[in-house]
Amino acid sequence: xxxxxxxxxxxxxxxxxxxxxxxxxxxxxxxxxxxxxxxxxxxxxxxxxxxxxxxxxxxxxxxxxxxxxxxxxxxxxxxxxxxxxxxxxxxxxxxxxxxxxxxxxxxxxxxxxxxxxxxxxxxxxxxxxxxxxxxxxxxxxxxxxxxxxxxxxxxxxxxxxxxxxxxxxxxxxxxxxxxxxxxxxxxxxxxxxxxxxxxxxxxxxxxxxxxxxxxxxxxxxxxxxxxxxxxxxxxxxxxxxxxxxxxxxxxxxxxxxxxxxxxxxxxxxxxxxxxxxxxxxxxxxxxxxxxxxxxxxxxxxxxxxxxxxxxxxxxxxxxxxxxxxxx
Amino acid sequence: xxxxxxxxxxxxxxxxxxxxxxxxxxxxxxxxxxxxxxxxxxxxxxxxxxxxxxxxxxxxxxxxxxxxxxxxxxxxxxxxxxxxxxxxxxxxxxxxxxxxxxxxxxxxxxxxxxxxxxxxxxxxxxxxxxxxxxxxxxxxxxxxxxxxxxxxxxxxxxxxxxxxxxxxxxxxxxxxxxxxxxxxxxxxxxxxxxxxxxxxxxxxxxxxxxxxxxxxxxxxxxxxxxxxxxxxxxxxxxxxxxxxxxxxxxxxxxxx
Numbered sequence: 001x002x003x004x005x006x007x008x009x010x011x012x013x014x015x016x017x018x019x020x021x022x023x024x025x026x027x028x029x030x031x032x033x034x035x036x037x038x039x040x041x042x043x044x045x046x047x048x049x050x051x052x053x054x055x056x057x058x059x060x061x062x063x064x065x066x067x068x069x070x071x072x073x074x075x076x077x078x079x080x081x082x083x084x085x086x087x088x089x090x091x092x093x094x095x096x097x098x099x100x101x102x103x104x105x106x107x108x109x110x111x112x113x114x115x116x117x118x119x120x121x122x123x124x125x126x127x128x129x130x131x132x133x134x135x136x137x138x139x140x141x142x143x144x145x146x147x148x149x150x151x152x153x154x155x156x157x158x159x160x161x162x163x164x165x166x167x168x169x170x171x172x173x174x175x176x177x178x179x180x181x182x183x184x185x186x187x188x189x190x191x192x193x194x195x196x197x198x199x200x201x202x203x204x205x206x207x208x209x210x211x212x213x214x215x216x217x218x219x220x221x222x223x224x225x226x227x228x229x230x231x232x233x234x235x236x237x238x239x240x241x242x243x244x245x246x247x248x249x250x251x252x253x254x255x256x257x258x259x260x261x262x263x264x265x266x267x268x269x270x271x272x273x274x275x276x277x278x279x280x281x282x283x284x285x286x287x288x289x290x291x292x293x294x295x296x297x298x299x300x301x302x303x304x305x306x307x308x309x310x311x312x313x314x315x316x317x318x319x320x321x322x323x324x325x326x327x
Numbered sequence: 328x329x330x331x332x333x334x335x336x337x338x339x340x341x342x343x344x345x346x347x348x349x350x351x352x353x354x355x356x357x358x359x360x361x362x363x364x365x366x367x368x369x370x371x372x373x374x375x376x377x378x379x380x381x382x383x384x385x386x387x388x389x390x391x392x393x394x395x396x397x398x399x400x401x402x403x404x405x406x407x408x409x410x411x412x413x414x415x416x417x418x419x420x421x422x423x424x425x426x427x428x429x430x431x432x433x434x435x436x437x438x439x440x441x442x443x444x445x446x447x448x449x450x451x452x453x454x455x456x457x458x459x460x461x462x463x464x465x466x467x468x469x470x471x472x473x474x475x476x477x478x479x480x481x482x483x484x485x486x487x488x489x490x491x492x493x494x495x496x497x498x499x500x501x502x503x504x505x506x507x508x509x510x511x512x513x514x515x516x517x518x519x520x521x522x523x524x525x526x527x528x529x530x531x532x533x534x535x536x537x538x539x540x541x542x543x544x545x546x547x548x549x550x551x552x553x554x555x556x557x558x559x560x561x562x563x564x565x566x567x568x569x570x571x572x573x574x575x576x577x578x579x580x581x582x583x
Contacts, residue, residue: 009492070496072471098492100450101473104421104458108465113422113542116450116457131546136455141344141353142551146544155457187470187500194495208580232580240364243514250511256452257364257510265578275340276364276452286578288571294560297342302558304574306567313568320568321575325582 001086002028004056005079005093005102006039011046016094018054018163020156023121024092025055025166030123031089036060038082040075041067048174055166059174064181070098071189076105078179083110083151089126095135095155103155112149119160130154138256138279201235203252208234209263209284211254212242213277215270215291215310219247224314225269231321237261239277255280270310273298290314328382328443328480328502330373333428333460334366334401336394337453350547351417353453362397364510365448371515372508373446374405376480383407385442387431389414389424395531402526403518409531418454420543425462427536432467444485447507449474456543464505471505472498476512 004024007014021037028035034057039048041062048059062078079102083091091106093099095117107114115132119142122131129146135157136143147154196202203209210229212222222236229236237254238247254261255277262283269290271277278301281287289302290313299305306313338358345354362370373384386401388394389412398409412427419427432442445467447460457473464471477488480502487498487506518526561570575581 007492014492070491072473097474097490100457101461104461105465107422107458108425108462111422113420114456114458115543117455129544136453136548137340137344138452138455139551140340142549144546144549146546148542148544188472188498188504190491190496191499192497193491193493194497196494231582232575233582234580243511246514250514253511265575265580273342275342275344286574288574289558299558300553301556303556304559304561304571306561306563306571308563308567316565316568317571320572321581324572324576 001033001088002031002035003082003088003091004035004037005099006037006051007094007096007098008039008044008047011043013047013050014094015163016096016158019158019161020092020094021054021056022161022164023156027090027121027123033089034058038062038079040078052168052172053165055168057172061174061176062179063176064178066181066186069190071186072101073105073188074181074185075102076109077181077185079106080109081179088151090152090154093155095157099155103153107153112151112153113147115145115147115154117157118154119157121154137275139282140275140279203235203237203259203261206235206261207264208232209237209261210234210267210269211237211239211271212269213239213271214241217311221311222248224318227318228267228314228321231318234263239271268298269314271298272296273301328376328380330376330382330444330446331385331387331432331442332369332373332406332446333387334370334397335363335388335451336360336390336397337363337451344550346548346550350549351545360396362400363448363452365450365508367515368510368512369446369448369508370401370404370406371513372478375513380480385410387428388412389419389427391415398531399526402529403522404516405522409529411531411533413533413535414538416538418545419538420541421456421458421462422542423539425459425466426539428459429463429466431534441503443502445505447505449507449509460505460507469503469505470500472500473507475506475508478506478512
């Protein structure tokens with residue numbers, strides 16, 4: 001059996017979890033074993049039926065009032081209980097914040113190794129290690145590794161593969177169970193949540209991002225970038241250098257340790273193109289670069305480039321966009 | 328309060344990564360090294376907490392003998408004590424790393440020097456295993472909150488905030504606890520000259536531990552297939568601007 005942990009929000013299964021089930025189904029087919037899923041919390045009830053279309057033969061639904069607020073150790077306890085009871089060959093979760101967190105707890109509780117953010121999995125013969133490919137350096141480097149352990153624990157890098165529906169399992173069951181949970185499993189639990197401020201376009205969702213690096217020159221230098229972003233219905237981002245200098249808040253940082261963006265166009269101004277930054281901009285459909293240096297590493301990632309000083313080019317671009325608009 | 332912060336030595340990669348011939352590592356011949364970014368913030372957070380509440384900051388790393396450099400960086404920022412677990416040879420996986428760290432912490436505790444708070448980075452920049460802090464918490468039976476962007480300590484409890492799927496998630500855990508932080512929790516200070524001088528002479532405690540059998544065993548590293556892109560130079564000056572406006576129009580983001 002292969003087990004996939006399903007994350008959901010308001011009764012909708014998250015895309016990375018569907019991708020995880022897709023990989024899980026392929027493994028299950030290779031092993032000639034069924035695919036099962038673990039869903040957690042009373043609000044997960046409505047989504048169980050939809051999982052059949054993804055090839056899930058058995059849904060295990062952990063129910064306990066205390067599970068309504070997320071608690072990583074309690075989620076791990078549910079997964080470990082299922083693991084001990086059913087003896088699967090592998091347990092998979094999405095390589096999200098929660099997925100990686102829960103799986104690390106499962107690894108700690110079982111003493112098993114965990115491979116985080118896998119993009120490919122080659123199961124090999126039963127009882128042998130898996131050969132996995134996983135992301136390092138936020139995805140700028142790949143690692144091939146042997147994953148040992150009686151039960152293989154791994155997380156699947158989000159968007160490493162598309163979520164595909166699969167042949168529905170012939171027999172299909174939903175089993176509700178009350179996991180044996182201890183008070184200690186809830187010592188770290190979400191006590192309360194605060195919603196995000198509404199209204200403003202967020203960096204990960206923006207169609208246009210105007211990014212600034214050291215070449216912008218100063219905090220004030222971001223004024224024209226703000227203006228350009230506003231004209232194009234976008235938002236401003238920045239490189240790590242800029243947040244380290246204190247020119248912009250960290251919430252604006254695009255990169256491995258900041259935000260991942262996926263705009264229709266990323267206008268990168270005065271940014272050299274360090275790997276740490278480009279990892280965050282990988283989802284951009286087009287990249288337009290403004291840089292004085294035609295040899296800057298960012299040119300290797302760019303579709304279009306204007307060679308020139310940000311402090312002159314961006315204000316000129318603002319005027320040109322305004323001019324084109326008024327015509 | 329006594330805080331222990333764990334850091335990792337990683338190369339400063341810059342614009343391009345190239346690998347060694349045996350494909351086991353990044354070619355670092357022309358690269359400098361630094362403390363992994365989330366962990367640099369963990370050091371800053373530890374030093375600030377000790378400045379506010381009193382106590383001491385201990386910095387620990389597991390790595391090659393030269394990782395002493397990153398311990399001294401942390402001491403230059405204000406850490407009081409440094410421990411180096413020397414681990415030469417092939418990379419240690421998350422389980423082995425956590426086992427060694429937990430053993431040192433338990434040793435200190437049994438010697439009467441228990442820590443109130445253990446700080447880690449959420450994940451290392453290079454290996455990205457997302458598990459060392461969590462495994463240490465389990466081994467030492469402490470609560471753990473990961474990915475923390477804001478931390479407050481009062482009355483023997485930690486209030487930790489992080490970004491969740493639907494907004495900001497707030498956790499409250501009793502100390503001692505493990506907290507793994509993300510960059511953005513603070514802006515790390517630039518070490519002062521006296522700080523650097525003090526750190527240069529400060530002692531570093533060293534331990535040697537044998538590498539255990541890895542559960543996740545690196546075979547090789549490789550570079551992902553790049554997008555084969557040809558950049559179109561739009562030009563400079565007025566011509567470039569005009570063509571850029573045309574490009575934005577084609578992409579469909581020009582205001583109407």
